[in-house]
Amino acid sequence: DAGVTQSPTHLIKTRGQQVTLRCSPKSGHDTVSWYQQALGQGPQFIFQYYEEEERQRGNFPDRFSGHQFPNYSSELNVNALLLGDSALYLCASSLASKATALSLHFGNGTRLTVT
Amino acid sequence: QKEVEQNSGPLSVPEGAIASLNCTYSDRGSQSFFWYRQYSGKSPELIMFIYSNGDKEDGRFTAQLNKASQYVSLLIRDSQPSDSATYLCAVNSGTYKYIFGTGTRLKVLA
Numbered sequence: 001d002a003g004v005t006q007s008p009t010h011l012i013k014t015r016g017q018q019v020t021l022r023c024s025p026k027s028g029h030d031t032v033s034w035y036q037q038a039l040g041q042g043p044q045f046i047f048q049y050y051e052e053e054e055r056q057r058g059n060f061p062d063r064f065s066g067h068q069f070p071n072y073s074s075e076l077n078v079n080a081l082l083l084g085d086s087a088l089y090l091c092a093s094s095l096a097s098k099a100t101a102l103s104l105h106f107g108n109g110t111r112l113t114v115t
Numbered sequence: 116q117k118e119v120e121q122n123s124g125p126l127s128v129p130e131g132a133i134a135s136l137n138c139t140y141s142d143r144g145s146q147s148f149f150w151y152r153q154y155s156g157k158s159p160e161l162i163m164f165i166y167s168n169g170d171k172e173d174g175r176f177t178a179q180l181n182k183a184s185q186y187v188s189l190l191i192r193d194s195q196p197s198d199s200a201t202y203l204c205a206v207n208s209g210t211y212k213y214i215f216g217t218g219t220r221l222k223v224l225a
Binding site: 035041042043044045048056090106107108109 | 119123157158159160161203205210211212213214215216217218
């Protein structure tokens with residue numbers, strides 16, 4: 001039973017560039033949430049996707065966008081990268097019909113470094 | 116005031132002792148509370164969740180919730196060196212997002 005998989009594991013980009021991060025949810029899950037975790041901080045909610053729509057968004061600028069595909073996998077796109085975007089990006093999948101984080105499963109994350 | 120506050124630590128306890136981790140939250144409408152463990156360089160993994168006031172025990176772990184004081188804690192009995200990690204407190208107010216604290220780093224000394 002495959003868990004949440006994220007790719008790539010590490011990424012180095014230059015300021016101003018654009019990046020796409022990918023996530024495949026745990027088998028049977030239909031909801032994907034993205035979190036940003038800066039060094040020494042807790043994860044910060046970016047947004048959640050369900051039925052290919054953004055269902056809720058955290059306090060992140062429009063430079064952060066996403067997409068969910070019919071197979072429930074998801075992408076996180078960040079445009080015009082800033083140094084402050086350097087962080088661990090975590091994808092978490094869950095099942096919409098189940099309540100709360102009982103079913104919130106995190107992937108291993110993508111470490112993004114912006115130089 | 117931060118929405119979820121934790122002491123960053125490190126909290127150092129000897130092997131076999133009880134580790135006590137604390138978390139306060141600001142939203143009185145918060146409904147569910149979670150403790151995650153995160154090893155360095157790894158993703159968070161759920162340890163326990165609690166919804167109602169009082170204690171909830173699972174093996175060596177006990178979560179305690181006091182909604183009147185807006186306080187949630189995690190006790191780890193018989194601490195082991197393998198428990199050394201960062202412990203994240205997360206709160207949900209009935210929406211789709213979880214608000215995390217900055218985490219408390221626990222060191223269990225052998």
